[in-house]
Amino acid sequence: MTAARPRIAVVTYPGSNDDRDAAWALGALGAEPIPVWHAEPELPAVEAAVLPGGFSYGDYLRCGAIARFAPATAAVVEFAAAGGLVLGICNGFQILCEAGLLPGVLRPNESLAFVCRDVPLTVERADTAFTSRCAAGQTLIIPVKHGEGLWYADDELYAEVEARDQIVLRYGEPCNGSVGDVAGVVNEHGNVMGLMPHPEHAIDPLLGSADGALLLASLVDAARDREPVLAS
Amino acid sequence: MRATVVVRPKQGILDPQGQAVASSLRALGFPVDEARVGRVVDLEVDADDAVAARAQLERMCEQLLANPLIETFEIAVPQP
Numbered sequence: 138m139t140a141a142r143p144r145i146a147v148v149t150y151p152g153s154n155d156d157r158d159a160a161w162a163l164g165a166l167g168a169e170p171i172p173v174w175h176a177e178p179e180l181p182a183v184e185a186a187v188l189p190g191g192f193s194y195g196d197y198l199r200c201g202a203i204a205r206f207a208p209a210t211a212a213v214v215e216f217a218a219a220g221g222l223v224l225g226i227c228n229g230f231q232i233l234c235e236a237g238l239l240p241g242v243l244r245p246n247e248s249l250a251f252v253c254r255d256v257p258l259t260v261e262r263a264d265t266a267f268t269s270r271c272a273a274g275q276t277l278i279i280p281v282k283h284g285e286g287l288w289y290a291d292d293e294l295y296a297e298v299e300a301r302d303q304i305v306l307r308y309g310e311p312c313n314g315s316v317g318d319v320a321g322v323v324n325e326h327g328n329v330m331g332l333m334p335h336p337e338h339a340i341d342p343l344l345g346s347a348d349g350a351l352l353l354a355s356l357v358d359a360a361r362d363r364e365p366v367l368a369s
Numbered sequence: 370m371r372a373t374v375v376v377r378p379k380q381g382i383l384d385p386q387g388q389a390v391a392s393s394l395r396a397l398g399f400p401v402d403e404a405r406v407g408r409v410v411d412l413e414v415d416a417d418d419a420v421a422a423r424a425q426l427e428r429m430c431e432q433l434l435a436n437p438l439i440e441t442f443e444i445a446v447p448q449p
Contacts, residue, residue: 199436206433235436242438249385289382289439314383 142169143360146186148209148229150175155190155337159226162337163187166350168357178208184360185222186213188229190282190335200243200285201231210236222266222363223329224356227283230321230331239322239331240298241290246283247314253282255345257309258320258334265305265323266359267330270351276309277348279334281320286333288315288322301325306332370422372414373445376435377407410434419446 145168149156160170171181175193180186193204204210210232217223217238225233233239246252255278260271271277290298295316298304306321313333321332336349378384384405391404412429416422423446430442 198433202433202436242436244439245385247383247385249389291438294438314385 141361142167143184143357143363144169144171144182145357145360146171146173146180146183146213148173148175148186148188148213150191150193150204150207150209150228152193152195153189153191153228155226155228155335158335159187159189159337162340162349162353163357165340166354166357168360173209173212175204175207175209178212180209180212180216183216183221184363185224185356186216187356188213188223188225188232189337190227190229193228193232196228196285199231199235201228201233201235204228204232205235214238217324217329220326220328222356222359224267225329225331226335226337227281227286227333230333231285233329233331238329239324240294240303241288241316241319241322243283243285243333244287244289245285246287251282251284252286252313253280255280255339256312256320256334258306259309260305261307262302262305262323265327265330265355267321267323267352267355268305269355269358271355277306277351278346279336279339279349279352280345281312281334283313283333286313286315288317288319288333290316290319298322305330306334370414370416370419370446372412372422372426372447374410374412374426374430374434375407375443375445376410376430376440377442378405379439379441382439407440422446 308318336352339346339349387405394401435442
């Protein structure tokens, strides 16, 4: 069975602020967004899940460190373990790193300044569920808006991540001091991705760029081909 | 039992916050070469003795208070 309008969960934590934009964008791109409150212990039957941007739990301690313990995050971790597609955007990326689903960690920007602008991104891999509508080497213009987006891995971890081909997006110009200019990574199985830029804010030329739609529509395509995953 | 956990950025890890603090101190005329900014967590833990408390605190640090990729931690509990 393939779902005409795949159901994609969008988790809202206290402090999430891009959940509605993400849901709106997914809806505009042919999915049926399903809002999920952070206190929900399980996900509804969905084909994919998105952790949106924001400042979950005030970003206390470290970004994403507290959200990792939310019941809905546990459900997303189970969903991912069962092969479910999971995309973390900005704070969602930070949460996925803290939860151990993605390698590395997001730290305060090298400049200590909040970065809020359109940035060019280079697509390193177009063979993932999140980039199938892109071409390898393509440049995407997508906005970032974060104070803690410096993706960090030590030399050993970075070498592993590169060797496993887990880097999907890199900044095309210096942005926040990320190691290797990494902007987005996938897990080893390729079903979980995180990125700091906000594709949901770039899905219409009126917004300055529609390049984000390539990423989200790739996810919608991939979700459409999937059976709903029920994490037991 | 009162206990204190100190979390520090790992050696060699860029600490822009520390750099900003160091340059501000230099601007005040202090001869500061380096500053590193970490975090102190004071806790009241329920434990039978300092050894048990320390064991608990280590788990707390590993699971939440510190991220081992970028931070180190030190635990201080009252001497038995």
